[in-house]
Amino acid sequence: MAQWVTIWRAAHLLGVPRGVLQQQVRRGEIELSDGLVHTETLLRLYPQAQLEEGGLLERVAQIRDEAFGRRLRERVLPSQEVLAQRLFRQTQELADVQRHLQRYHALVIELRSTLAQQIEQAKDGDGRLLALHRQLNDGLARALAMESVDMLDVMDDMLKVMSAQVTLRPSGHQFAVEGHDTLLQAGMRAGLKLNYGCGNGSCGMCKVRVTAGQVTRTMHTDYALSEAEKAQGYVLACAHTAASAELTLETLEAAGPDDIPEQQIVASVRAVRELGKDTRLLHLQTPRSHRLRFLAGQSLTLGLAGRGGGDDAQALHPIASCPCDDRNLQFFIARNADDPVARQLFDGGLKVGDAVTLWGPVGQFVLNESTHPLVFAACDTGFAPIKSLIEHALSMDQAPSMSLFWLATRPDGHFMANQCRAWSQALDPFEYTLSSDDDAASGAHQMVAAMRADLFDIECDYYIAGPQPFVQALLRGLTAGGVPAAQLHSEFTP
Ligand code: FES
Numbered sequence: 001m002a003q004w005v006t007i008w009r010a011a012h013l014l015g016v017p018r019g020v021l022q023q024q025v026r027r028g029e030i031e032l033s034d035g036l037v038h039t040e041t042l043l044r045l046y047p048q049a050q051l052e053e054g055g056l057l058e059r060v061a062q063i064r065d066e067a068f069g070r071r072l073r074e075r076v077l078p079s080q081e082v083l084a085q086r087l088f089r090q091t092q093e094l095a096d097v098q099r100h101l102q103r104y105h106a107l108v109i110e111l112r113s114t115l116a117q118q119i120e121q122a123k124d125g126d127g128r129l130l131a132l133h134r135q136l137n138d139g140l141a142r143a144l145a146m147e148s149v150d151m152l153d154v155m156d157d158m159l160k161v162m163s164a165q166v167t168l169r170p171s172g173h174q175f176a177v178e179g180h181d182t183l184l185q186a187g188m189r190a191g192l193k194l195n196y197g198c199g200n201g202s203c204g205m206c207k208v209r210v211t212a213g214q215v216t217r218t219m220h221t222d223y224a225l226s227e228a229e230k231a232q233g234y235v236l237a238c239a240h241t242a243a244s245a246e247l248t249l250e251t252l253e254a255a256g257p258d259d260i261p262e263q264q265i266v267a268s269v270r271a272v273r274e275l276g277k278d279t280r281l282l283h284l285q286t287p288r289s290h291r292l293r294f295l296a297g298q299s300l301t302l303g304l305a306g307r308g309g310g311d312d313a314q315a316l317h318p319i320a321s322c323p324c325d326d327r328n329l330q331f332f333i334a335r336n337a338d339d340p341v342a343r344q345l346f347d348g349g350l351k352v353g354d355a356v357t358l359w360g361p362v363g364q365f366v367l368n369e370s371t372h373p374l375v376f377a378a379c380d381t382g383f384a385p386i387k388s389l390i391e392h393a394l395s396m397d398q399a400p401s402m403s404l405f406w407l408a409t410r411p412d413g414h415f416m417a418n419q420c421r422a423w424s425q426a427l428d429p430f431e432y433t434l435s436s437d438d439d440a441a442s443g444a445h446q447m448v449a450a451m452r453a454d455l456f457d458i459e460c461d462y463y464i465a466g467p468q469p470f471v472q473a474l475l476r477g478l479t480a481g482g483v484p485a486a487q488l489h490s491e492f493t494p
Contacts, residue, residue, distance in 0.1 A: 004036035008174040011397065012159060014046050019400035020429070022371050077162060078241065079180055085216060085243040086161050112136050164242030168192070169211065169250045177242045182218055183208065183249070184237040188324045191395035193254035199238050199291045199326065206237040213247035215240040257295055257364050265290050267329065269354045272345065276412025278335040279381065280345055281320075283328065284356055291326040294319060296392030297385045297463075297491065298361035302331070302341050304350065313340030318465070318493055319361070320384035322391035329358075332384045332415070339494060365465065365491035367392055372461045372487070373401040377447060377474055379440050379466025380413045382493040386465050387416070390423070401429035403460075405450065407443040407470065408436045440470035448477030464490040 007025070011018040021037075024030045029045065030037050077083060115133045122129060163176040166183065175190030177183060184206050187194045197205035201221030210233045221239045237251070254260055271283040284302075286292055294300075299318045321330040336342040344350055367389050374393055378386040383406060393399050404423075408414045413436065420432040433450060437443030462483060464474050471490045478488060 003039055004033065005039060005042075006036060006165075006174065007032075009159070009165060010037050010042055012163075012176060014042060016046075019371050019398045022398075023400050077179060078177075082216060082241055082243060083161065085214070086164065086245055089214065089244045090157070090161055108136070108140060112140070160245035164213075164245050164247055166242060166247045166249060168253065169248060171253055173253070177247075180218075180241075182238055182241050183215070183247075186241075187237065188326070189395055190397075191324070191392050193259070193295065194237065195252055195254065196238060196293065198289050200289050201236055201239040202289065204236065207234050207251075208237045209233050209250040210235055211248045211250050213242065213244040215247065216243040254295075257298065257361075257366055260293055260295060260298075260361060262360065262362075263292060263358070265292055265358045267292075267356050267358055269350055269352050269356060270328065271352060272350060275332065275415035276410075278410060279412050279415045280333050282331040282333055282345060282350070284331070284358070286327050286329070286358075288327070292329060292358065292361070293326060294323050294361035295366040296323055296388040297365040297367065298363040298388075299385070300329070300358045300360040300362075303357035303359065304341055304344055305355065313344050315339045315341040315494075316362070317341070318363070318385040318388070318491070320387050322388060322395065324391075324395055330384075332381045334381045334410075334494065336494060363491065365389075365463070365489060367396070367463075368461060368489070369398075370461055371398055371400065372459050373403070374399045375403045375405070375451065375460045375462045377405045377407075377451075377462065377464045377466075379407045379443065379470040380409055382464075382466030382470070382491075383416060384465075385491055385493065386463065387419070389463055394423075394427070399429070402427070402431075404430070404432040405447050406432065406434050407440070407447060407466070408434070409438055409440050409443065440467050441473040444470045444473035445477060447474060448481065451478070452481055459487070461487050462489065464488070465493050467494075468492050 005013070007018060007021050011021055014021075021030060024045065025032060025037075030041055078086070112133070115129060115136065119126065119129050119133060163178040165174060165176060166186070167174050168187075173190075173192055175187055175192060177186040181189065184194060184196055184199065195205055197203035199206075201219060202223050204223040204225075207225070207229070215235055217235075217239055218241050219239050221236055223236060225234055225236070237249075265286050267284040267286045269282070270285040271281070273281040273283070275281050282302075292300075297318070299316050301314055301316050304313045317331045317333060319329055320332050321328060333339075333342050333345055335346050350356075363385075365385055376386045376390060386404070386406075390402065390404065393402060404420060406414060406420065414434050417434060420434070423430045424432055435443060435446060435450070437446065460483075462478060464471050471492055475488060475490060479485070
């Protein structure tokens with residue numbers, strides 16, 4: 001039986017970004033009714049072959065595949081307990097539907113025999129009664145006819161058990177809870193700016209109100225909700241997961257950087273890795289009970305204890321990782337004599353396990369909510385905030401396409417070219433262009449020319465990060481090419 005599903009669920013079923021479906025809505029290829037799309041429309045636009053390429057069928061096949069075996073099962077499926085709860089509720093729903101169907105069927109059979117009796121009793125045969133009887137018989141035959149199963153419906157039912165769908169009010173944002181994720185982890189993986197603090201059940205900042213569906217607790221919490229809060233349906237998102245296939249939660253989300261509190265955290269060095277002769281990856285880890293809440297594209301001040309009792313070294317650096325992993329923070333640091341943190345790092349004065357104080361986050365260079373194609377432009381270590389934004393955009397799954405332009409002014413300027421290659425191989429709508437020029441401004445002019453070739457006739461959002469001459473030259477070129485200021489977002493990086 002065909003049914004109506006949300007765009008979010010349709011994207012999951014088909015394995016395409018939501019932005020692609022939203023574009024089809026705008027082009028009139030998909031007609032919505034109350035925000036829902038009919039599965040018949042989806043099947044018309046995405047025939048079976050395409051479903052098997054990137055959608056749930058592929059995931060199901062992978063789960064069955066012995067080669068992936070246990071690892072995939074652990075990652076994709078929730079715990080046995082949660083799975084049992086979701087299956088139980090799904091079975092309840094199905095039993096309910098079955099009971100109703102049986103009652104309707106009995107009613108129709110009764111009506112048919114009553115009609116047959118009345119026709120018999122009518123002396124000269126009543127034409128209207130005969131027509132009604134025929135209509136009833138034909139309708140019943142059609143309803144009982146064997147039809148092939150709608151594959152999308154089967155997949156939708158499976159998807160409901162494997163990954164619950166959560167809708168947030170009042171924003172209307174939606175996300176899936178997969179595997180062993182809590183509500184908070186799943187929301188963050190989907191790129192949402194949920195309210196939270198400790199992430200381990202002790203601060204109470206992640207309180208949400210369950211207004212429909214069921215949840216189950218996944219860990220012990222120190223924070224005690226009041227009886228009144230419990231009665232109103234409040235739970236801690238960091239300590240609960242979805243126990244029903246669909247869930248509606250009431251919660252406040254951050255609208256932008258101004259809603260993210262300033263924090264001070266003492267993290268430790270997890271790793272230092274050479275990315276090039278003059279570029280290092282600094283991987284910091286926060287304590288389990290003190291995670292950093294930030295938005296993709298923001299920066300932190302890093303503070304290192306001075307060597308030999310000297311002054312502390314401090315410098316502002318953009319975060320290169322995704323907010324969905326709020327404990328593991330990455331930074332790309334270039335050799336720079338004017339940067340005390342870089343000096344200490346390149347002199348070997350920073351070792352695994354050393355303490356680093358973090359202050360922040362700061363910065364307004366964050367992703368806007370939009371369904372435009374996204375264009376990212378970076379110069380050298382300006383790739384750090386750009387990488388964070390790309391990872392966030394991938395979590396949000398809203399952009400119909402993404403293009404990355406990366407200029408190197410130093411021999412090791414493309415220190416993560418492999419990452420770009422991996423994105424472009426794994427993601428259909430991702431393209432990247434690497435360029436080199438000793439001079440940042442002249443490299444920016446060539447970049448504008450490359451963008452002009454295929455992007456200026458599309459409405460795109462541009463995110464630009466790098467040294468000041470690069471950013472300014474690119475902004476001038478894009479503005480001269482007619483790109484409105486509202487679609488230009490930029491950040492100067494060291
Ligand atoms: S984030 Fe602190 S209790 Fe959930």
